[in-house]
Amino acid sequence: MGRLRYPLRRIIEGLITLFIVMTIIFLLFRVMPGDPLSIVIDPKMTPEVKEMIRHSYGLDQPMFVQYGIYLKNLFTLNLGESFRYSQPVSEVLAARIPNTLLLFTSASVLSAVLGIILGRIIAWRRNSKLEYGLTLAGLFFYEMPIFWFGLILIYLFAFRLNLFPISGMIDFELWTLGATTGEKIIDILHHLILPLITLTTASFCGMMLLMRTSMVETMKEDYVEAAKARGLPDKVVRDSYAARNAELPVITAFILSLSASIGGGVLTEKIFSWPGIGYELYQATIGRDYPLAQGCFFILTLMTILAVIVIDITYAYLDPRVSYD
Amino acid sequence: MNAKTKILEVNGVVMHYRLSGGRSVRAVDGISFSVEEGRTTGIVGESGCGKSSVAGTILRTLPDNGEIKSGKIYFKHGEIAGKSGMIDLFSLSEEEIQKIRWKGISMIFQGAMNSLNPVRRVGDQIIEIMRYKDKISKEEAQKRLERLCNIVHIDPKRMRSYPHQFSGGMKQRAVIAMALSTDPKLIIADEPTTALDLITQDRIMEEIKEIQKELKMSMIFISHDLSLVSEISDRVIVMYAGKIVESCDKRSLFREAVHPYTRGLINSCPRIRGDKGKLSGIPGEPPSLSSPPKGCRFHPRCPYAIAICREEEPEYKEMGEGHFSACWVVSDG
Amino acid sequence: MNYKFLIILAMLGLALLIAGTNIPEKTQNNYLRIAAGQEINGxxxxxxxxxDVYSQFVMSNIWEKLYRYTPDFLDNPAAKGSSDRRIFLWIAEEMPSYKKVGDNYEAIIKLRDNVYWWDGERLTADDVVFTSNLMLKFGIPPQNWVNWSITGDESYVESVQKLDDFTVKYTLKELVPIFETGALMGYIFPKHQWEPIIEKSIEKHHKGTDKISKDERILIASEIWSLNLGKDIKLDEIIGSGPFKPxxxxxxxxxxxxxxxxYWAKGRILEIDGREYEIGPxxxxxxxKxxxxxxISKLAMRRGEVDITGILPSDISEFEKIETIKIEDYTANSLFYLGFNLRRKPMSYLSFRQAVSYLYDKELFNERIYHGRLPPINSVVPFVNDYWHNPNLSKYGEGMSTAEREYKVYIILKEDGFKWSKEPRFNIVDGEVIELREKGEGLMMPDGEVCPIVRLMGAPPEEIPDSAQANIMLQGWMIxxxxxxxxxxxxxxxxxxxxxxxDGSEPDFDINTSVGWLTDPDPGxxxxxxxxxxxxxxxxxxxxxxxxxxxEFDELAEQSAREMNPEERREMIFKLQEIISRDLPVYPTNTVTRIQVYRADKFKDWFNRKMYGIGGCNNPYAYMIIKPIERE
Incomplete structure (x- = not known):
């Protein structure tokens, strides 16, 4: 019984959070100045046509009616229709989310793995040249504008050395003029590598420093000293004593970064012409495509709430001291 | 003195902690003592006197800023690195000392509560050390674990639990089991019962004594509590400010101890048995080890201090058979 | 631990492997590869x-129009007697012929009899009548039906009828040039594809037998325009008549x-700038892509991934070195301007608007900030639209130095009664204004009130960095x-x-520089x-x-919208430009020059259309005439 009550409570809390966030997002878009019709503006368009468009977007209704419809739609998981694409938001998202997952989620995973591995190494070898070198390099890439960094990588590795494609997720000529499934998979992977390297290089540092800090803290714990005194091999002490405990906060950050990764990244998607959701969200916000922007935020909020629940569950699994009975 | 074989011999060991600005703390300042096979040597002193640093120096588990300046420690181990007999521990490489740890010398830590990894099962942690140190199979380790459980009075089933599910006493027992798990030649018990309530403390002490008797353990027992030390040790060493001020057999301790500091400790000791004697503590604070006072380090707190105490360090002299002390007042008068 | 390293090693290995794999050879083909900056909306x-121009580009290759403008915007002898001499026959075989019948006019349009839809059906008068009725009866305006006003109650089209398979009769309430350059320049849709869809929608939303009401029209229209082409109608099921199929x-x-x-027009001869081209494609x-x-599209172009792309002026030098790539530019008929809110002071003072216009140094901006990309214009009809462009308008300070402009502004304001608590002072040597010596302060308007803060509403730097820079400079001069x-x-x-x-409330701005227009060839x-x-x-x-x-402006504008004689109309349009230039509700500042690069070694017969360049939604001719160059 008790075991069930906790998750149930979390789910209810999550739903309430979702409701509040979605309400704020609704209001935010309405309060923000800007006309959704700005994307269709044309001097030859008569006021009557503008009125027709406004009506078909549902913008001629009073705000509370719009809000009511919005809530009703959310309840039935209907995210509405994008103004710009005149297509259900769910369809637009469904087309973009897998692309985003492929790039940004793999990058999150990769930078977490890299960050945890490097973080534990430099924490273990504190004050070594390796620590200074990795921290400096990590911070350098972390602080570098990703647009610029991506451009340099594209110029060097794609344009000059011809190792990778310049941009996009697929080779359009190859795809449209006929390729086998195998070739297509290789092609996507081929396109994936450069943006993946860019993102990972730019973001592993956060994880690395977090891991390092957390590990340095854990290394002060008695059980780590004790394990050393027990004469356990260095690697065992590092990995199953110090790192194992230091990973807990890092895993929280990792799961949150996973949930955030679904939002993609505007600049990366722009420079690599990656058809992900970040650029779409940006365009939707700029063009006041309320349904599309709201849909993006809905997914992002949902993922964050899920991530927090997942973190709780993972914690109970990783740290036996935590239990939710 | 019986011709017992020594298992550990500590000879004039000096160990400093480096501090920033070129200063250093003389935590262990020229200490010599030995441990005989099957016997227990107790080290007693106030906190900060350097007694735990002695343990760290022996096992070489000092923090990064700990620096062994001089002295030798010999340990009777089987063959290691082509050496046998009394091995000079300081001459061993990190890899070699690694082999001594837990195989030769194991340790029951100060704050046993926190010396277990909170995210792993207690049993697994003990099995792990056995498997790494003795290269035995899982099954064998499991069997040995059950035996250990019997020794320390823990239900073997509880070994599947995590540390936080254990009471303080059980954790302590588990840590003791862990120290015993690889059948070491010498155990260093550093304040093994400090964090426990009095009743549990008592029970654990009984168990340690039992184990001692049963297994004929060689042990160094470190505590700030003279009554505990005297209860369990064959020989008692009293440390003050990084130095040994007195050492003698347990039997003669209460009667024959002469050093004013030892006497102070004896007097402040609540007698468990006997009448409720007055509790006379030692006034004042132990000195800072980064700038210890000139002369005898105890002189600022010593009620008997005379002029020379402030000027010169007293010699560590034999007062009677097996009884050494370092005090101007006593030796002169 | 080790396994993690292994995973990383494995991934690195895979990465290298993929990087090293020979990407399958692309089949040799003669597709023209275009680098586009944005996704197609739909x-x-x-x-x-x-x-958006991207959606428009695809649509313009699917559906076609009765009439177009001539490729080079030169006069078409056949269009003699039309409201615009540049009108060009496309699906129509002849220019419309008009006849006055009672209060109305009749326009007869003859269609070619050799135009076919992609599915083999013939394009007939039925399709034209169906398409026109979409607007007239159901108020469903197609995207490129240039003149939206045809839908309203004030529509000048009374009705449309089929006379025979290739003759259509429009009955008009009045004769207006926009009929030719608007209504007759809209896409024609295949009746057999769209009629069932429209009828289903009407059946669903229209109750009773009366005329379709406005509310019903809105329901029908929004249902039709939410139809997803590519899904609801599969790509290969879309029926058009144009040269390229999605x-x-x-x-x-x-x-x-x-x-x-x-393609029905295959083999037809197009005469462009005196040269003849046979239509392909x-x-x-x-x-x-x-x-x-x-x-990135620039790099893709240099690496040969695409055959045509737009570039910035700063990129010209790197393409000049490449022999296989040619550079072409064109000046668009864009209109950027300073828009004044005449409802507010001080913008309501003509002298003030003149002052700001004098200060806006468009030559300097074009040279220093825009690198020649935004040529100055003086009229609301950009100079590229040369038939309608009035070249004799005030140039507001052309050739003057900043100090001279500032001095001029000081004089204009002063003469109109503006006052300062501290007047600006100038260094004037031998009657020549050398520099502003002291800034003016505390400007008061002729009515004695203190001049309020004037906000320059411009694009933010992150949207258009150059424009922000120009705004900041203008702000400095004004101050x-x-x-x-x-x-x-x-x-x-x-x-x-x-x-x-x-909500129909009063606009809220002082001076607007952030919104401009892409104008039509027709000055309507x-x-x-x-x-x-x-x-x-x-x-x-x-x-x-x-x-x-x-x-005065309203009347002349209305008159010009009804004038069918191009010479007469031109005079009116010139006069309208003059009035705007005089009254300055807006001050035209600049248009846009765009640069395109293309692969001259892969394709030949590129055609750079005036105002629209070598491709895109407004140059439908370009890709039906370019030819691949034979390669070994």
């Missing part, structure tokens, strides 16, 4: 949101158009004279809302932009943001 020709579309990535091998098709960053100016960066969507508020837009009925507070959503209200 292909539904009725959806007003699909007005064949494959991965949203956000690419679209492929295949050449229509049986000769290429296999068009592949357009999305590159969201111009930095020099003592005008309390403040550059207020405003996002496009917000600016539109402020210029023409949704002048009336749409500055007629007094177009004020947003009069007609919600109107385009006369400035609130310009001049009966």
């Amino acid at each position: 292909l539904n020709p009725f959806n007003p949101a699909f007005n 064949a494959d579309w991965r949203k956000g990535e690419y679209m492929r158009l295949d050449a229509n091998k049986d 000769y290429i296999d098709g068009i592949l357009r 999305v590159y969201r960053s111009p930095d 020099d004279i003592g005008i309390p100016a403040k550059y207020t960066p405003t996002e496009f969507a917000t600016a539109v809302d402020k210029l023409s508020p949704i 837009y002048i009336k749409d932009l500055w007629h007094s009925t177009q004020m947003p507070e009069v007609t919600a959503g109107g385009n006369n943001y400035s609130g310009y209200n001049n009966p």
